[in-house]
Amino acid sequence: MEILRSLREIALMRKAGLLVWQSHQLVASMIQPGATTAQIDAVVERFFEEHQAVPLFKGVPGRVPFPAVTCISVNEEVVHGIPGRRELAEGDIVSIDTGCKLNGWCGDAAYTHAVGQIAPDVQKLLDVTRNVLDLAVELSGKRSLWSEVAAEMGTYVKDNGFSVVEAFVGHGIGREMHEDPQVPNFVNSRFRRRGDFQLRPGLVIAIEPMVNMGTKEVRAKPDHWTQVTADGLPSAHFEHTIAITESGPYVLTAGPNEEPDWKPGVRE
Numbered sequence: 608m609e610i611l612r613s614l615r616e617i618a619l620m621r622k623a624g625l626l627v628w629q630s631h632q633l634v635a636s637m638i639q640p641g642a643t644t645a646q647i648d649a650v651v652e653r654f655f656e657e658h659q660a661v662p663l664f665k666g667v668p669g670r671v672p673f674p675a676v677t678c679i680s681v682n683e684e685v686v687h688g689i690p691g692r693r694e695l696a697e698g699d700i701v702s703i704d705t706g707c708k709l710n711g712w713c714g715d716a717a718y719t720h721a722v723g724q725i726a727p728d729v730q731k732l733l734d735v736t737r738n739v740l741d742l743a744v745e746l747s748g749k750r751s752l753w754s755e756v757a758a759e760m761g762t763y764v765k766d767n768g769f770s771v772v773e774a775f776v777g778h779g780i781g782r783e784m785h786e787d788p789q790v791p792n793f794v795n796s797r798f799r800r801r802g803d804f805q806l807r808p809g810l811v812i813a814i815e816p817m818v819n820m821g822t823k824e825v826r827a828k829p830d831h832w833t834q835v836t837a838d839g840l841p842s843a844h845f846e847h848t849i850a851i852t853e854s855g856p857y858v859l860t861a862g863p864n865e866e867p868d869w870k871p872g873v874r875e
């Protein structure tokens with residue numbers, strides 16, 4: 608069962624979200640041919656350290672604990688890529704996902720970047736994935752059930768000729784990175800029956816569509832973490848942590864210039 612957060616708690620989560628946004632600004636400035644994914648990870652690690660924030664990804668349990676503070680996934684890698692010596696190359700796309708805990712509250716966000724010039728169909732994949740996240744945020748303030756939002760997400764992606772990954776979903780977030788409910792980017796009858804939830808003020812979720820150019824199917828690489836598309840075609844991933852409020856959806860991992868006029872929590 609999901610936990611509903613007070614405006615005070617949402618304001619605290621906004622602080623964590625803003626730090627995650629700032630870390631992504633640093634990442635964006637490093638995206639260029641020749642940069643290694645380990646260099647990007649190191650900059651984010653240092654940034655969280657300097658701000659007394661606890662990285663959420665490092666040590667996540669698995670067959671081997673996740674070894675880095677970011678997941679960096681290039682081209683056909685969907686999510687959970689491990690930073691390393693790989694150099695970014697012109698024409699790549701690179702998804703960076705990271706999160707931190709600040710004063711006990713979590714934030715989580717992901718962006719996919721183009722490295723230099725990319726092919727037009729790959730640019731469309733980035734645009735559609737970004738747009739479907741924006742659509743989901745907007746609809747979360749207008750629909751009453753998540754299944755209604757997820758259905759429209761699925762339709763939007765399909766109408767654009769791409770497929771939504773079903774093997775991984777978004778999540779509730781608060782004191783922990785992964786809390787109830789699960790937040791899929793598609794619907795099926797099982798979800799409508801057993802997983803659906805109401806979009807009520809106080810709900811805080813991470814929405815994170817993963818969109819593949821070809822098949823929705825993914826498989827894990829031998830490192831036990833990195834997920835790749837089954838057909839080797841590219842995949843994109845965007846994510847925001849959002850709070851549902853009486854006034855509308857509040858994007859906790861957006862930049863300071865995107866702060867809504869009715870910013871909650873300011874009356875305290």
Ligand code: MG
Nearest residue numbers: 715813815846
């Ligand atoms: Mg997430």
